[in-house]
Structure formats: structure tokens, C-alpha cells
Amino acid sequence: MIRFDQVTKRYADGTTAVDGLSFEVAEGELVTLVGPSGCGKTTTMMMVNRLIEPTSGRIYVDGEDIATVDPVKLRRRIGYVIQQVGLFPHRTILDNTATVPALIGWKKAKARARAAELLDLVGLDPSTYGDRYPEQLSGGQRQRVGVARALAADPPVLLMDEPFGAVDPVVREQLQDEFLRMQAAVRKTVLLVTHDIEEAVRLGDRIAVYGQGRIEQFDTPGAVLGTPATPYVAEFVGADRGLKRLSVTRIEPDDLEQPAVARLDESADRAAARMRESGARWAVVLDAQGDLHGWVGLDEAALAGQDGRVTDLAHRMNAWVPVGAPLKQAFGVMLQHDAGWVAVLDGSRFLGVLTPAKLHEALRRSVDADAQGIGRDEVTFDSVADA
Ligand SMILES: Nc1ncnc2c1ncn2[C@@H]1O[C@H](COP(=O)(O)OP(=O)(O)OP(=O)(O)O)[C@@H](O)[C@H]1O
Numbered sequence: 001m002i003r004f005d006q007v008t009k010r011y012a013d014g015t016t017a018v019d020g021l022s023f024e025v026a027e028g029e030l031v032t033l034v035g036p037s038g039c040g041k042t043t044t045m046m047m048v049n050r051l052i053e054p055t056s057g058r059i060y061v062d063g064e065d066i067a068t069v070d071p072v073k074l075r076r077r078i079g080y081v082i083q084q085v086g087l088f089p090h091r092t093i094l095d096n097t098a099t100v101p102a103l104i105g106w107k108k109a110k111a112r113a114r115a116a117e118l119l120d121l122v123g124l125d126p127s128t129y130g131d132r133y134p135e136q137l138s139g140g141q142r143q144r145v146g147v148a149r150a151l152a153a154d155p156p157v158l159l160m161d162e163p164f165g166a167v168d169p170v171v172r173e174q175l176q177d178e179f180l181r182m183q184a185a186v187r188k189t190v191l192l193v194t195h196d197i198e199e200a201v202r203l204g205d206r207i208a209v210y211g212q213g214r215i216e217q218f219d220t221p222g223a224v225l226g227t228p229a230t231p232y233v234a235e236f237v238g239a240d241r242g243l244k245r246l247s248v249t250r251i252e253p254d255d256l257e258q259p260a261v262a263r264l265d266e267s268a269d270r271a272a273a274r275m276r277e278s279g280a281r282w283a284v285v286l287d288a289q290g291d292l293h294g295w296v297g298l299d300e301a302a303l304a305g306q307d308g309r310v311t312d313l314a315h316r317m318n319a320w321v322p323v324g325a326p327l328k329q330a331f332g333v334m335l336q337h338d339a340g341w342v343a344v345l346d347g348s349r350f351l352g353v354l355t356p357a358k359l360h361e362a363l364r365r366s367v368d369a370d371a372q373g374i375g376r377d378e379v380t381f382d383s384v385a386d387a
């Protein structure tokens with residue numbers, strides 16, 4: 001969808017901002033450009049909508065060499081969230097959002113209806129915020145308006161330059177989550193600039209790690225964190241890249257252990273017998289549908305004996321995560337509840353438990369898979385043990 005072919009940008013004063021850049025962004029893909037200040041990220045982005053012209057090389061959007069496309073027409077197909085948001089201070093939020101549709105000649109009512117729909121999409125109630133001015137919004141809300149405005153004309157391509165840069169870390173994570181949810185629904189082709197490796201990893205399907213005007217590595221977040229291509233990349237992603245990797249590696253059913261199970265409708269001594277059989281000190285309690293109800297300990301089940309019923313003994317289970325959640329979330333839940341394991345659910349159905357040992361194994365498996373360029377389920381346990 002977007003292709004750079006040997007693109008170089010040299011500014012009039014001789015600064016080479018971008019040097020022989022070649023990469024491709026697939027349709028519906030979100031690629032993050034990450035690197036230190038001044039490495040050429042904004043320059044890269046502004047060449048896509050021809051706000052900056054390359055010195056040499058070609059850029060293609062949807063197969064077309066953009067040097068041959070009228071810049072105004074080109075920009076209609078490309079939403080742009082600029083660094084520092086850049087809302088018009090004397091226009092209302094609704095009118096700010098409707099800027100592009102109005103520019104390209106939509107009827108006023110249609111442009112405003114579309115703007116209201118988009119404000120809603122980014123979590124701002126148009127009846128509350130539509131008539132306000134930018135200065136009457138918080139930083140996070142303004143950034144949401146920036147995103148809504150870029151989406152207003154429904155462009156297939158979205159350029160976002162540090163779209164969540166100007167807010168505190170908590171709001172930032174919230175905006176990132178909202179954006180990911182939205183992107184899953186609208187599937188734009190996105191180039192997103194950030195200087196924050198955490199953000200790059202969190203949002204990107206793939207990441208381009210920039211050195212000075214060049215891409216040092218272009219790969220999935222897992223691969224960049226697991227197998228940095230150069231010492232520069234290793235340094236840039238940081239010594240805690242193993243920890244960061246936890247947030248991009250997802251829990252799969254194969255990672256799970258099957259603990260002892262007690263049924264909600266059985267007697268305590270039968271449950272205790274089953275736990276003893278498997279050498280377990282506790283069991284998860286499931287109902288007839290296989291949904292998680294809670295857990296029960298061996299000692300209390302044994303003590304309650306024949307007359308006791310699992311349903312009366314079961315404790316509520318707070319340490320759980322949905323399947324597909326990042327390993328980091330499971331680790332966080334373990335620490336929060338001081339638990340040696342977390343239950344993993346598919347909806348309310350119990351799938352198994354994740355233990356620290358399994359968590360470590362899942363992480364190693366995904367590092368190996370990325371290094372070998374294969375799927376995680378293709379990594380045999382041996383290769384993990386050998387590594
Ligand atoms: N108009 C210009 N004339 C000369 N040099 C420029 C011009 N615009 C940018 N540069 C230089 O080009 C290099 C890349 O700039 P660019 O704005 O692309 O960096 P960036 O990666 O977006 O940085 P930041 O993270 O600080 O936004 C920098 O060294 C910058 O000083």
C-alpha cells in the first residue's frame with residue numbers, strides 16, 4: 001500500500017535527513033517508526049503526503065508513483081495527525097473534526113454528521129464536546145480530536161506523527177488502547193511515528209527502528225525485542241527487552257497446565273481424594289458447563305469430609321486472564337494476587353492455568369520462533385531446553 005524505494009532527502013543546508021530508505025507497508029498494516037529525535041521520522045512521514053519532496057528515489061501509494069499524483073488529490077486519501085495536534089483554536093471541536101470533509105466539498109450537514117460520528121468513535125460525546133473550543137479540552141481529549149479529524153474523510157491511509165505524545169503515561173495507554181480497538185475495526189494502512197519504544201511495540205504490527213536517517217531493523221515487535229539486528233537496536237530497545245517482550249507475547253492454549261479439578265456439585269471428600277491422587281494441594285472448581293467457579297484447598301476439603309460440599313467450600317478466584325492476553329498481564333495478575341498461577345479463560349470457560357515456569361517457557365518459545373522465522377507452536381520443547 002505504501003512503498004519506499006531508495007528514498008533520500010537532503011535539505012538545502014546539506015543535512016541528510018533520510019538516506020536510501022526502502023520499505024513497504026501492507027494494506028491494513030500498522031507500522032511504527034521509532035528512533036531518537038532528529039533521525040528523520042517526520043521527514044519520512046511528510047514525504048508520503050508530499051509536504052516534503054524527496055531528493056531522490058520513489059514513493060508509491062496504492063501502486064501509484066506519488067510524484068505523478070496531484071498533491072491535493074493525494075492528501076484526500078491520506079489522513080494526517082500532526083506532531084502537537086494542531087487544532088484550529090477559533091473553531092469548535094465539531095468544525096475542527098469536519099475540516100477535511102468541508103475542504104473537499106461535502107455539504108455542511110453531511111460533514112457535521114460525519115464529524116459527530118467520529119467524535120463518538122474516539123470516545124468524545126459530540127453533544128458535550130462538539131461546541132467547545134480546543135482550549136476547553138484536556139490534552140488527551142485534544143489528541144482524540146486530532147485522530148477523529150484525520151479519519152473524517154475516511155482515507156485508506158493514515159499518517160500519525162507522535163499522536164499520543166503530549167499526555168501523561170496513564171492517559172497515553174488509554175488512548176493507545178482505544179486506538180487499537182478502533183484500528184481493529186477500521187483497518188487503515190497506518191504509519192505511526194513515536195520516539196517511545198514501548199509505544200512502538202504496543203501498537204505496531206511491524207516496527208521500523210531508525211538510526212540516523214536509515215532503518216536499522218524492520219520487523220515484528222517480538223523479533224525486534226527478541227533478536228535485535230544490530231548492537232544499536234539492542235541498545236535502543238533497552239536491557240529490559242525481555243520484560244518488554246512479555247507485553248507482545250500472547251497466552252496460547254498450549255502454554256497451559258491442567259490442574260486438579262473439583263466439580264461444583266460433588267462432595268468434599270471426593271474432591272479431596274482426587275487431589276491426593278494427583279498430588280495436588282488445591283483444585284480449580286468448575287461447574288457442569290466447564291465454567292470457572294473458584295478454587296478449593298486439599299486441607300479444607302479433607303476436613304469437611306463426607307458431609308461437606310464443594311459448592312460451600314469454594315473460594316472466589318480473582319487471579320484470571322483471558323486467553324490471548326499478553327504474558328505481561330498474566331504476570332501482573334500473579335503479582336497482584338500473590339498467586340503461584342493464574343487461571344486462563346475463554347469467555348467464562350476454563351482452559352487451564354499458567355504458572356511461572358510455563359510463562360518462562362512460552363517466552364523462550366516465542367524468542368526461538370522469531371529467531372528461526374517459524375510459528376511458536378513449531379518450536380519443539382527440545383529446542384527450548386537446548387537454547
Ligand atoms: N527544513 C529543514 N532544513 C534543514 N534540516 C532539516 C529541516 N527539517 C528537518 N531537518 C533536519 O533533518 C533531520 C530529521 O528531522 P525530522 O524532523 O525528520 O526528525 P524526527 O525524527 O521527526 O525528530 P523528532 O523526534 O525530534 O520529531 C534533523 O537533523 C533536522 O534537524
Ligand SMILES: [Mg+2]
Pocket residue numbers: 041042043083161
Ligand atoms: Mg518529528
